[in-house]
């Protein structure tokens with residue numbers, strides 16, 4: 001439970017399914033791969049149907065098998081690379097730009113803390129055109145070689161600083177120049193977004209919207225968000241207020 005009576009001075013956001021629809025990115029990536037394979041409409045439609053039916057893994061293997069493409073391991077790996085390196089077409093969710101603008105007007109420091117593969121995460125942020133709002137941006141993938149892994153992430157190699165590691169939260173707090181108790185984290189995925197900031201004394205908020213992919217993931221012990229909101233204005237009422245109540 002976060003301390004009460006402390007002003008929130010910094011608001012840090014997750015990226016995927018918090019500021020934009022993760023589904024839009026998936027569709028955009030499928031399209032890039034399908035175009036590369038020379039059958040844009042047919043392959044995109046097939047992969048998207050499979051995704052919407054809840055089958056989210058090994059998409060390119062399944063595509064190869066279904067259409068008899070005979071893709072090798074190396075071919076599949078190249079498609080995964082192509083997916084992660086494609087320039088996506090994305091736009092922020094409704095209310096995001098207004099919220100970021102309003103929080104800045106109220107003097108909040110703004111941060112972005114995101115897991116995920118580089119360069120995909122950079123390309124997403126760039127496609128959204130939101131970089132100018134943030135005083136600090138931390139991609140946890142970049143922190144992998146900077147210091148020992150947190151105990152709970154040992155053995156995760158380049159992903160050792162991914163959430164629920166606290167490393168990224170520590171780093172961005174330092175860069176924003178405010179104490180932990182004056183920070184809030186806004187995310188979408190209870191399985192990994194809120195455990196570390198809860199432990200550090202941050203205020204944690206889950207922003208729920210229809211169509212999110214991970215909103216109903218169960219939280220680990222201690223990983224429940226402190227609040228759940230469903231719109232930008234609701235979030236602004238919570239975080240734009242001068243005091244925690």
Ligand SMILES: [Mg+2]
Pocket residue numbers: 014015016017018187188189
């Ligand atoms: Mg997310």
